[in-house]
Amino acid sequence: MSTPQPRRRTRTDAERNRDRVLEAARALFAESGHDVQMSEVARVAGVGVGTLYRKFPTREALIEAIAEQRTADIIAAARRLADADDPADGLARLLHHVGEVLADDRGMSEVIEKAMGSGEPREETREALLAIAGELLDRAQAHGTVGREVTTGDVNMVICGLAAVIRNAAGDWRRYIEVALDGLRSR
Amino acid sequence: MSTPQPRRRTRTDAERNRDRVLEAARALFAESGHDVQMSEVARVAGVGVGTLYRKFPTREALIEAIAEQRTADIIAAARRLADADDPADGLARLLHHVGEVLADDRGMSEVIEKAMGSGEPREETREALLAIAGELLDRAQAHGTVGREVTTGDVNMVICGLAAVIRNAAGDWRRYIEVALDGLRSR
Amino acid sequence: MSTPQPRRRTRTDAERNRDRVLEAARALFAESGHDVQMSEVARVAGVGVGTLYRKFPTREALIEAIAEQRTADIIAAARRLADADDPADGLARLLHHVGEVLADDRGMSEVIEKAMGSGEPREETREALLAIAGELLDRAQAHGTVGREVTTGDVNMVICGLAAVIRNAAGDWRRYIEVALDGLRSR
Amino acid sequence: MSTPQPRRRTRTDAERNRDRVLEAARALFAESGHDVQMSEVARVAGVGVGTLYRKFPTREALIEAIAEQRTADIIAAARRLADADDPADGLARLLHHVGEVLADDRGMSEVIEKAMGSGEPREETREALLAIAGELLDRAQAHGTVGREVTTGDVNMVICGLAAVIRNAAGDWRRYIEVALDGLRSR
DNA sequence: AATGAATGAGGTTTCATTCAT
DNA sequence: AATGAATGAAACCTCATTCAT
Numbered sequence: 001m002s003t004p005q006p007r008r009r010t011r012t013d014a015e016r017n018r019d020r021v022l023e024a025a026r027a028l029f030a031e032s033g034h035d036v037q038m039s040e041v042a043r044v045a046g047v048g049v050g051t052l053y054r055k056f057p058t059r060e061a062l063i064e065a066i067a068e069q070r071t072a073d074i075i076a077a078a079r080r081l082a083d084a085d086d087p088a089d090g091l092a093r094l095l096h097h098v099g100e101v102l103a104d105d106r107g108m109s110e111v112i113e114k115a116m117g118s119g120e121p122r123e124e125t126r127e128a129l130l131a132i133a134g135e136l137l138d139r140a141q142a143h144g145t146v147g148r149e150v151t152t153g154d155v156n157m158v159i160c161g162l163a164a165v166i167r168n169a170a171g172d173w174r175r176y177i178e179v180a181l182d183g184l185r186s187r
Numbered sequence: 188m189s190t191p192q193p194r195r196r197t198r199t200d201a202e203r204n205r206d207r208v209l210e211a212a213r214a215l216f217a218e219s220g221h222d223v224q225m226s227e228v229a230r231v232a233g234v235g236v237g238t239l240y241r242k243f244p245t246r247e248a249l250i251e252a253i254a255e256q257r258t259a260d261i262i263a264a265a266r267r268l269a270d271a272d273d274p275a276d277g278l279a280r281l282l283h284h285v286g287e288v289l290a291d292d293r294g295m296s297e298v299i300e301k302a303m304g305s306g307e308p309r310e311e312t313r314e315a316l317l318a319i320a321g322e323l324l325d326r327a328q329a330h331g332t333v334g335r336e337v338t339t340g341d342v343n344m345v346i347c348g349l350a351a352v353i354r355n356a357a358g359d360w361r362r363y364i365e366v367a368l369d370g371l372r373s374r
Numbered sequence: 375m376s377t378p379q380p381r382r383r384t385r386t387d388a389e390r391n392r393d394r395v396l397e398a399a400r401a402l403f404a405e406s407g408h409d410v411q412m413s414e415v416a417r418v419a420g421v422g423v424g425t426l427y428r429k430f431p432t433r434e435a436l437i438e439a440i441a442e443q444r445t446a447d448i449i450a451a452a453r454r455l456a457d458a459d460d461p462a463d464g465l466a467r468l469l470h471h472v473g474e475v476l477a478d479d480r481g482m483s484e485v486i487e488k489a490m491g492s493g494e495p496r497e498e499t500r501e502a503l504l505a506i507a508g509e510l511l512d513r514a515q516a517h518g519t520v521g522r523e524v525t526t527g528d529v530n531m532v533i534c535g536l537a538a539v540i541r542n543a544a545g546d547w548r549r550y551i552e553v554a555l556d557g558l559r560s561r
Numbered sequence: 562m563s564t565p566q567p568r569r570r571t572r573t574d575a576e577r578n579r580d581r582v583l584e585a586a587r588a589l590f591a592e593s594g595h596d597v598q599m600s601e602v603a604r605v606a607g608v609g610v611g612t613l614y615r616k617f618p619t620r621e622a623l624i625e626a627i628a629e630q631r632t633a634d635i636i637a638a639a640r641r642l643a644d645a646d647d648p649a650d651g652l653a654r655l656l657h658h659v660g661e662v663l664a665d666d667r668g669m670s671e672v673i674e675k676a677m678g679s680g681e682p683r684e685e686t687r688e689a690l691l692a693i694a695g696e697l698l699d700r701a702q703a704h705g706t707v708g709r710e711v712t713t714g715d716v717n718m719v720i721c722g723l724a725a726v727i728r729n730a731a732g733d734w735r736r737y738i739e740v741a742l743d744g745l746r747s748r
Numbered sequence: 749a750a751t752g753a754a755t756g757a758g759g760t761t762t763c764a765t766t767c768a769t
Numbered sequence: 770a771a772t773g774a775a776t777g778a779a780a781c782c783t784c785a786t787t788c789a790t
Binding site: 047051 | 772773
């Protein structure tokens with residue numbers, strides 16, 4: 001109560017709590033998708049539900065926050081791929097990176113599958129991802145490894161399908177990517 | 188009354204009610220997927236919940252019944268396609284048929300997306316569909332329109348992806364099919 | 375439809391149905407007590423629920439009817455015992471007879487247990503049974519095998535307890551009767 | 562605040578609520594037996610149904626909790642009786658104590674009646690009670706107030722019958738106990 | 749009179765969210 | 770700011786009883 005020591009301000013408890021919630025939610029969503037109870041998230045985070053709700057006023061807000069975070073990771077990685085020098089198979093590498101992420105994260109496969117759709121939420125995610133995909137696409141087209149008529153919309157669908165294949169364990173998703181790339185490349 | 192044939196009761200009221208329930212469920216599931224309340228189904232069907240539960244003792248049973256019915260339709264249509272004489276583009280026509288059905292039925296896109304996965308339920312659906320797809324695949328390969336190394340597993344993934352693309356309105360699904368077919372055709 | 379034969383009137387279908395319902399209910403109640411669904415009774419009786427409800431407008435009415443029937447059997451047997459010449463151990467024989475009946479009929483053990491209470495229903499049953507018990511009691515008292523201060527109320531309680539012992543399989547009910555009789559005899 | 566001892570929160574609100582639920586359930590069960598709705602219990606307790614289910618995750622759990630509590634009371638009282646010095650009429654006093662409790666509590670008469678049976682649940686209750694009854698029985702037999710051949714099984718039946726007599730208001734239960742004791746004493 | 753399908757009130761249980769401490 | 774108990778609106782399902790044929 002009367003501790004004279006000035007609180008070190010690098011990291012407040014509040015911030016730490018927020019992180020713990022995010023981490024717990026990330027882990028749980030990755031494991032089981034979004035069908036997880038709020039109280040379970042709080043329990044795993046080691047905080048009370050009240051705290052959880054203070055940070056994220058709504059179940060949706062929490063899911064959104066995780067999605068945003070993880071999506072940003074994907075986009076950052078995509079950015080790095082796009083900025084790298086290797087130009088020809090950038091798109092392939094982007095798809096494989098997304099696959100790797102989704103294969104380890106059930107929640108994210110749900111998010112990405114939805115995000116590639118035209119509903120309200122996560123419009124920016126799609127746009128950001130497709131913007132980068134567009135760059136890679138241009139280069140691939142310049143190299144002749146992808147057909148001229150291919151659009152980012154096509155990539156959009158391929159990614160959506162990829163998410164579904166992974167989420168439902170519908171087969172070997174790397175093979176799916178190969179097929180899709182062949183499809184984009186042909187002609 | 189004066190029908191010469193002994194009046195066979197072709198449709199009892201009970202059967203009619205069953206159909207009304209099925210139709211209501213089908214419409215609601217098509218419109219909004221499976222997140223529909225039993226009481227809502229009953230209301231739309233114009234029957235009491237008790238009646239609904241008499242026909243389908245469980246929420247799952249109702250979903251299953253609709254899925255079975257619609258799945259059978261798809262498979263029957265696929266069968267007809269496979270039995271038709273035209274051999275070259277049978278696979279393409281199969282995919283388009285599936286697309287048409289799913290595009291009008293949100294519930295079915297959920298069903299098919301899941302069905303193409305490796306979980307327990309609806310295993311037969313997948314197998315039946317893939318069996319027919321396998322025939323069409325063979326023919327296409329004989330015609331050289333599909334690569335020799337393509338398997339029904341690839342078709343499985345393509346269909347799963349297709350369902351996701353449609354369900355999430357992730358783009359022009361006919362174009363998705365073209366891309367996928369090109370991918371299977373290449374090499 | 376145009377059968378000329380006059381219907382034999384010894385036993386109408388309606389009467390036969392009533393008996394089938396009674397028999398089914400008796401058997402089911404004996405087996406499982408009164409927690410049996412009306413539709414189950416109808417099914418076992420081989421009639422529709424509607425028929426069942428025509429005969430017995432209420433679940434309670436059906437239970438009541440069975441109770442009445444079976445109770446009448448008990449009372450008749452008691453009557454015969456009382457009218458027999460053997461005077462000394464009539465009460466013992468009455469109790470044992472009741473025990474035999476209840477041991478084979480879970481529903482009846484419920485009925486008798488309740489009937490010996492002071493609630494509304496089955497007042498007459500209790501009175502009829504106790505009237506006969508009273509006669510036997512008198513004789514036993516005359517013979518000195520039962521104490522002078524013993525009343526039919528005491529017998530009432532002994533029977534109620536007997537029903538409970540049997541219904542709950544709480545021990546050897548014949549031994550219970552011995553103890554009770556010793557209790558009534560003593561002094 | 563100025564308590565020297567570190568303020569130990571003796572009773573949190575949660576505990577108070579738990580007690581309110583227990584008390585409400587106890588009162589309702591005592592009044593009407595176990596055929597009481599959960600929502601009614603919640604209403605009387607002055608809490609929401611959710612709270613009730615937080616404390617007792619199941620209807621059965623609540624009934625069990627009440628039964629356990631009250632049963633423990635009975636056994637504790639029996640224990641005290643057995644530990645008291647007065648040896649001769651301990652059994653009588655035990656029975657009367659049980660009678661007093663059951664007479665004020667319909668739910669408990671149901672519980673005890675069942676508990677004395679040979680089904681699975683509440684086996685320990687019966688055993689605990691009969692263990693104590695056994696001690697009292699031994700002493701009574703040593704004093705000659707109960708016959709040598711009497712067993713705890715006999716007491717078991719007497720208690721079961723007592724519960725039934727009380728539950729169904731089948732007469733003066735104190736008199737029932739007298740008769741039963743006379744029965745055990747005789748010979 | 750018989751049938752059994754239909755009814756819907758009523759019961760249990762869950763879980764996102766609120767709120768008193 | 771943190772806590773977690775409390776809340777109560779749903780959602781599912783059952784079964785005694787009614788009613789059209």
